[in-house]
Amino acid sequence: KAVSELTTAQAQQEIAKLQDDLTRYGVEYYEDDNPSVEDHVYDAFYARLVDLEAAFPQFMTPESPTQRVGGTNVKSELTKITHPVPMLSLGDVFSLEELQDWDARTTKALGFQSDYNLELKIDGLAVALDYENGELVQASTRGNGTIGEDVTANVKTIQAIPQRLSEPLTIEVRGEIYMPKKSFAKLNQQRELEGLAPFANPRNAAAGSLRQLDAKVTKKRELSAFVYYTADFETLGAETQSGALQRFAALGLPTNTTNQVISVMSYISSYITHYTQQRDTLDYGIDGVVVKVNALDLQLDLGNTVKIPRWAIAYKFPPEEALTTVRDIEWTV
Numbered sequence: 001k002a003v004s005e006l007t008t009a010q011a012q013q014e015i016a017k018l019q020d021d022l023t024r025y026g027v028e029y030y031e032d033d034n035p036s037v038e039d040h041v042y043d044a045f046y047a048r049l050v051d052l053e054a055a056f057p058q059f060m061t062p063e064s065p066t067q068r069v070g071g072t073n074v075k076s077e078l079t080k081i082t083h084p085v086p087m088l089s090l091g092d093v094f095s096l097e098e099l100q101d102w103d104a105r106t107t108k109a110l111g112f113q114s115d116y117n118l119e120l121k122i123d124g125l126a127v128a129l130d131y132e133n134g135e136l137v138q139a140s141t142r143g144n145g146t147i148g149e150d151v152t153a154n155v156k157t158i159q160a161i162p163q164r165l166s167e168p169l170t171i172e173v174r175g176e177i178y179m180p181k182k183s184f185a186k187l188n189q190q191r192e193l194e195g196l197a198p199f200a201n202p203r204n205a206a207a208g209s210l211r212q213l214d215a216k217v218t219k220k221r222e223l224s225a226f227v228y229y230t231a232d233f234e235t236l237g238a239e240t241q242s243g244a245l246q247r248f249a250a251l252g253l254p255t256n257t258t259n260q261v262i263s264v265m266s267y268i269s270s271y272i273t274h275y276t277q278q279r280d281t282l283d284y285g286i287d288g289v290v291v292k293v294n295a296l297d298l299q300l301d302l303g304n305t306v307k308i309p310r311w312a313i314a315y316k317f318p319p320e321e322a323l324t325t326v327r328d329i330e331w332t333v
């Protein structure tokens with residue numbers, strides 16, 4: 001109905017419903033990273049509420065979504081930051097055969113078989129941590145690799161991440177922020193109790209918890225982290241990837257200690273088999289194994305494409321839920 005045709009009672013009812021719905025959609029959008037309505041639907045409801053509140057100001061309330069800081073669509077209002085060193089992605093392979101091809105290409109490019117550092121691929125979201133003279137001064141999300149979001153206040157609530165390094169280094173380190181599986185289960189139980197939609201997986205829960213405008217919400221979400229990269233490896237004082245991980249730990253940064261230096265393919269496949277089986281016993285989500293040329297000077301020789309390093313590859317596990325689906329289909333057939 002056109003706003004002018006509404007009785008006051010009808011307008012009051014529609015305004016109240018729109019205020020509730022839009023508040024819930026706004027929370028879903030920037031808290032859960034998985035909104036339940038398309039943006040254009042949200043925008044249409046929002047415009048209707050603006051018209052109704054203009055025609056019936058007696059029903060305007062300060063809590064109304066139209067009165068929120070930043071006005072319009074409650075998008076992520078985090079400050080944007082530019083990464084001086086881009087945050088790259090990893091190339092993927094999905095079989096041991098493809099991994100062997102990558103090993104052969106890399107060995108050919110180097111002219112010899114080099115050592116690899118094998119690491120679990122943490123299923124979280126990538127962050128950059130900037131330390132100045134050992135103090136954490138900025139934390140930011142990967143974003144598109146060049147432009148990310150400032151999440152400094154939120155990251156400072158994560159116990160695993162030190163505010164101060166054990167040495168006064170000025171260095172940017174990168175890692176993955178994740179939500180431990182136990183925290184994820186507890187959080188979803190709490191959300192069910194509150195009648196809120198549960199998070200789809202620990203990664204969404206971590207993203208939704210990290211990209212909060214209110215750091216007090218982040219604090220309650222029990223996030224953790226693993227650090228795995230720095231471009232400033234001279235400052236760090238490391239010559240290999242495995243050495244860099246040891247130096248991160250010495251500085252007080254959280255690292256994942258399951259890494260192994262291996263160069264023979266047969267051992268690589270047994271590492272992969274081991275962690276494919278151990279996956280459910282870990283308290284954090286992994287979606288694969290990352291194989292990295294261990295010597296940092298050789299990484300520089302191999303270089304990177306615009307988006308990914310040539311000296312690293314991610315072997316991806318088959319996604320768990322997909323496997324279950326496939327089994328179901330086989331079963332019904």
Ligand SMILES: CC(C)(CNC(=O)c1ccc(Oc2ccccc2)cc1)c1ccc2c(N)nc(N)nc2n1
Pocket residue numbers: 085086087088089090119120121122123126174176228229231290304309312
């Ligand atoms: C290897 C890298 C992609 C990080 N490295 C970078 O982001 C990166 C960034 C600039 C680089 O090179 C440049 C340096 C200066 C200027 C331009 C490029 C090289 C690598 C990566 C990404 C995700 C990982 C993950 N989930 N788990 C583990 N265990 N390791 C991971 N490693």
